[in-house]
Amino acid sequence: MEFQAAFDELVMIEENIKKIRYKIEEAAVKSNRNPEDIILIAVTKTVPPEKIDKAIECGVKIIGENRVQEAREKKDKVKNQALWHMIGHLQKNKVKYAVDLFAMIQSVDDLELAQEIDKRARAKNKIMDVLIQVNIGDEKTKSGVTYEKAEQLIENISTLNNVEVKGLMAIPPFFENTEKVRPYFKKMYELFLKLKEKNIPKVEMKYLSMGMTHDFDVAIEEGANMVRIGTGIFGERMR
Numbered sequence: 001m002e003f004q005a006a007f008d009e010l011v012m013i014e015e016n017i018k019k020i021r022y023k024i025e026e027a028a029v030k031s032n033r034n035p036e037d038i039i040l041i042a043v044t045k046t047v048p049p050e051k052i053d054k055a056i057e058c059g060v061k062i063i064g065e066n067r068v069q070e071a072r073e074k075k076d077k078v079k080n081q082a083l084w085h086m087i088g089h090l091q092k093n094k095v096k097y098a099v100d101l102f103a104m105i106q107s108v109d110d111l112e113l114a115q116e117i118d119k120r121a122r123a124k125n126k127i128m129d130v131l132i133q134v135n136i137g138d139e140k141t142k143s144g145v146t147y148e149k150a151e152q153l154i155e156n157i158s159t160l161n162n163v164e165v166k167g168l169m170a171i172p173p174f175f176e177n178t179e180k181v182r183p184y185f186k187k188m189y190e191l192f193l194k195l196k197e198k199n200i201p202k203v204e205m206k207y208l209s210m211g212m213t214h215d216f217d218v219a220i221e222e223g224a225n226m227v228r229i230g231t232g233i234f235g236e237r238m239r
Contacts, residue, residue, distance in 0.1 A: 043230030167207030189223030
């Protein structure tokens with residue numbers, strides 16, 4: 001009985017990924033974009049290794065983890081190859097592990113954190129790709145640099161030798177009605193384009209990571225090229 005339940009869960013993951021990809025395609029076509037330009041990140045907070053392996057089998061190429069400790073415990077147990085991204089708030093005392101575990105840190109929001117990443121990456125003779133997290137809704141409960149201070153932060157980080165800014169990340173306010181979140185995605189895309197036009201040395205505005213299970217289609221319509229999906233792939237999260 002347990003075997004059957006586990007098998008059914010793996011089948012569900014495969015079906016869910018097909019549905020997500022279809023929805024990505026729909027949103028991309030609707031906004032005259034190539035669906036292949038949209039990168040799907042599977043968010044694996046509390047998800048066990050065997051389910052992560054299944055998602056990778058189904059074509060997921062990037063795994064997004066919220067916590068360094070959880071990634072440390074799981075990564076070696078995942079048999080299939082994928083890139084791992086840090087998408088949660090990163091404490092400075094965990095940076096030494098993060099530069100080993102992750103191909104990208106999506107949640108850089110202050111200069112001190114970037115300097116610590118730079119120091120740890122330099123010790124490993126590594127260039128660490130990062131995204132700058134913007135608190136687009138000015139929410140006290142969320143991390144991220146303010147919209148107004150994002151450009152200055154990026155200019156400061158661009159002077160570091162072992163950190164490279166590759167774009168922006170945001171978690172806008174949650175609304176049941178996803179049309180209400182559209183203005184926030186639109187504002188992020190405008191910032192993304194503005195910074196791209198600035199041509200800041202050693203900064204490449206390549207990725208705009210925004211949109212989750214509830215609203216990723218709207219995010220794509222407004223310019224996202226990276227979406228972070230957890231519940232939509234793996235079902236409701238275990239507490």
